[in-house]
Amino acid sequence: MGYLIIAIVLFGLIVAFIYGRKLELLKLDARDVFKLNKSVSTVLFVTSHPDDECMFFGPTLLHLIKNNVTVHLLCLSTGDYYGLGETRRVELLNAGLKLGIFPSQIHLVGSFHDDIDNYWDGREVAEIVDKFATVTKAEAVFTFDDRGVSGHRNHISTSKGVRNIKSDVKIFELISVNTFRKYIQVADIVLSIFNPACIALNLGQFRALHHAMSCHKSQLTWYRRLYVIFSRYMFINSWTEVR
Structure with a gap:
């Protein structure tokens, strides 16, 4: 038992050291991580449902x-699976304000129905993303990878559609991890640190993200509350550039 306690303490110290080191590195301009324009940077995040922006x-x-990059958020559905589309639209706008995204930078098109059992048409997704990439003059698009973090078919369809856009922009995909890693919170930094495009939050930023997520009141079921506490995606993002 004594050896187990020692091992746990040592592992905790290793995690704290690596996480702290990552936070020190991120004090540099975060635009360097994604090789964005230093003078004027605009990016577009493409999500499937309201609350994706906080949860993932x-x-x-x-x-x-924080580094003065203009962020636009394109959400492809209103999250109307239970008929709460208008409620979730308002929640998204409020969460955006908590994150620092103004309503004029949030584009909720509602072109697709929120449905975990069905895939969306990738060509239609690509057309919509192309339109907003052009309108916002984005130099990079951020979205899910082909596993969609949670395996949600709408997330996977979003990824597929973004991969097929014609716009001349960088494309970054959020790396999905296995279930064990997904729920070990900050400890996942031990495995994520080797990715140069890894972002980690400090405690103050986590509180800000938690406050933003709290705006999605209609979605705060008991299991999502546990997700907010334990998910590494509330603390860590790892990215891969696919174009």
Whole structure:
């Protein structure tokens, strides 16, 4: 038992050291991580449902906004699976303000129905993303990878559509991890640190993200509350550039 306690303490110290080191590195301009324009940077995040911006992309959104990058958010559905589309639209706008994204930078098109059992048409997704990439003059698009973090078919369709856009922009995909890693919170930094495009939050930023997520009141079921506490995506984002 004594050896187990020692091992746990040592592992905790290692995690704290690596996480602290990552936070020190991120004090540099976060635009360097994604090789964005230093003078004027505009990016577009493409999500499937209201609350995706907090549950999955929050660490990166906060870091880019902190570094004066203009962030536009394109949400492809109103999250109307239970008929709460209008409620979720308002929640998204409020959460955006908490994150530092103004309503004029949030584009909720509602072109697709929120449905975990069905895929969306990738060509239609690509057309919409192309339109907003042009309108916002984005130099990079951020979205899910082909596993969609949670395996949600709408997330996967969003990723597929973004991969097929014609716009001449960088495309970054959020790396999905296995279930064990997904719920070990900050400890996942031990495995994520080797990715150069890794973003981590400090405690103050986590509180800001938690406040933003609290705006999605209609979605705060008991299991989502646990997700907010334990998910590494509330603290860490790892990205891969696919174009």
